[in-house]
Amino acid sequence: MKKDIAKMFWITVLIVAILTGCGKSYEERLIGAWYGAGENEPEFVLYSDGTCDIAETSGTWAVVNDNIFKLDYTYYGLTKTYTITNLKDGVLEIVNDNEERTLYNEPTEEVSVDDTITNDAEINNDLEASVVEDADGAKSSVRKLEGDGYSSPEESVEAYINALKNGDIDAAVSTFVIESYVDKFETRAFLERLGSWSAKTGWGRGTKITGDSYEHQLLIQGRAADITQNLYTQYVTYSGFFYDDTVIPLFEENSVDEFLDAYQGEGFTSSMATMELKEFVDPGSLTEVYETFMEANSQRSTAYFGFDEYQYIAACIEINGEDWLLAMTCCKDGDKWYNLEQGGDLGSLLAIPLSSAGLIPYSELDI
Structure with a gap:
């Protein structure tokens, strides 16, 4: 009986741990730098306090209604809104009426510029x-x-x-x-x-x-x-x-x-x-x-x-x-x-x- 109780206890702990890990919100997973394909400079950097660095200026960001990603450009007075269609394994896919974007949480390619390029x-x-x-x-x-x-x-x-x-x-x-x-x-x-x-x-x-x-x-x-x-x-x-x-x-x-x-x-x-x-x-x-x-x-x-x-x-x-x-x-x-x-x-x-x-x-x- 004691073995059964102990077994049930550890199964419960395991389930809670799994659910806790899977339940990580979009907000938590979005924090950090996001890069376009083949780019070394991030398109934007999202911080845990809701601020961000974007387009060489600052702004704010938020996720509303579960999967709506909003970026506010403080300097320009603009707001861009996207629907998050995928966020998995360091890949973010967002879409709105005008564009579809795929971003990565680390640079994907790099080719250095050196003196072999003809002037x-x-x-x-x-x-x-x-x-x-x-x-x-x-x-x-x-x-x-x-x-x-x-x-x-x-x-x-x-x-x-x-x-x-x-x-x-x-x-x-x-x-x-x-x-x-x-x-x-x-x-x-x-x-x-x-x-x-x-x-x-x-x-x-x-x-x-x-x-x-x-x-x-x-x-x-x-x-x-x-x-x-x-x-x-x-x-x-x-x-x-x-x-x-x-x-x-x-x-x-x-x-x-x-x-x-x-x-x-x-x-x-x-x-x-x-x-x-x-x-x-x-x-x-x-x-x-x-x-x-x-x-x-x-x-x-x-x-x-x-x-x-x-x-x-x-x-x-x-x-x-x-x-x-x-x-x-x-x-x-x-x-x-x-x-x-x-x-x-x-x-x-x-x-x-x-x-x-x-x-x-x-x-x-x-x-």
């Missing part, structure tokens, strides 16, 4: 406008993709809008810095800020590692492809595909025919043909925290682009009789202006989904 200035001096010469003296012609530039950032954005209206992708791409983007890109500054490198990171960027002509051509094509990829996601988003990086299953009988029948036609093309620029809008009128947010973010995000001046442009466009907003980042190269990014920092501030490439109906803006 950007030396590479740039060896590059000509239409001919590239590698270390062995071999030359190859490169078709110039960027245009001649514009006298103002508004003109570059207007040219981009007209190209979209006409369905002319080459013309749209030519309004952006392409070759100049690659040539001026500060590889060292970018890698030092990012703290890591991967082939995916380099593609679409101007990260010059070897510095030969073949890499240079790849980076130019990658830069142009990055712009057209954004245009494609914008196209399928507003054509009704609801682009979100998920796979649409087509295993059921007749599912392929049903899918093609549902979306065949002109898609967003016919809507783009109705585009009319109504006016340029002061970005500061769209949100009260524009000045402080942009000052902080522009210094960080433009540190490695290498251009003379930057400007955020907001344009009101009419599409099919409805007002839309286009958010763009422009840059000045010498005495000419070009488009730099679709959406960019302004798009992030206004919570415009990345898949929209900076273009969104006014009715969907939270302003």
Whole structure:
């Protein structure tokens, strides 16, 4: 009998211990630093007193209603809210209407920046406008993709809008810095800020590692492809595909025919043909925290682009009789202006989904 009582006692202790360990709250498990994939600097650090370090400033955080994660940026006056979908083995997965994030409680990758990286200035001096010469003296012609530039950032954005209206992708791409983007890109500054490198990171960027002509051509094509990829996601988003990086299953009988029948036609093309620029809008009128947010973010995000001046442009466009907003980042190269990014920092501030490439109906803006 005594043995049975002792046995039951220890079973009870074990069950309590297990339940206590499993019952650890989200708040307790979230305390600490959380990193993006391949980053050495944490996205945010959460403290047990409800304060946090985030985006180079301070703030507060909380978990409400069991799984709703809130971050308040004290400096910017912003609040971001996510639903926690997974928190296990040092991996945090959160989602809201605009993004899905996966974060880790320790850095996942690291590539050090050392003196083996070719100096950007030396590479740039060896590059000509239409001919590239590698270390062995071999030359190859490169078709110039960027245009001649514009006298103002508004003109570059207007040219981009007209190209979209006409369905002319080459013309749209030519309004952006392409070759100049690659040539001026500060590889060292970018890698030092990012703290890591991967082939995916380099593609679409101007990260010059070897510095030969073949890499240079790849980076130019990658830069142009990055712009057209954004245009494609914008196209399928507003054509009704609801682009979100998920796979649409087509295993059921007749599912392929049903899918093609549902979306065949002109898609967003016919809507783009109705585009009319109504006016340029002061970005500061769209949100009260524009000045402080942009000052902080522009210094960080433009540190490695290498251009003379930057400007955020907001344009009101009419599409099919409805007002839309286009958010763009422009840059000045010498005495000419070009488009730099679709959406960019302004798009992030206004919570415009990345898949929209900076273009969104006014009715969907939270302003």
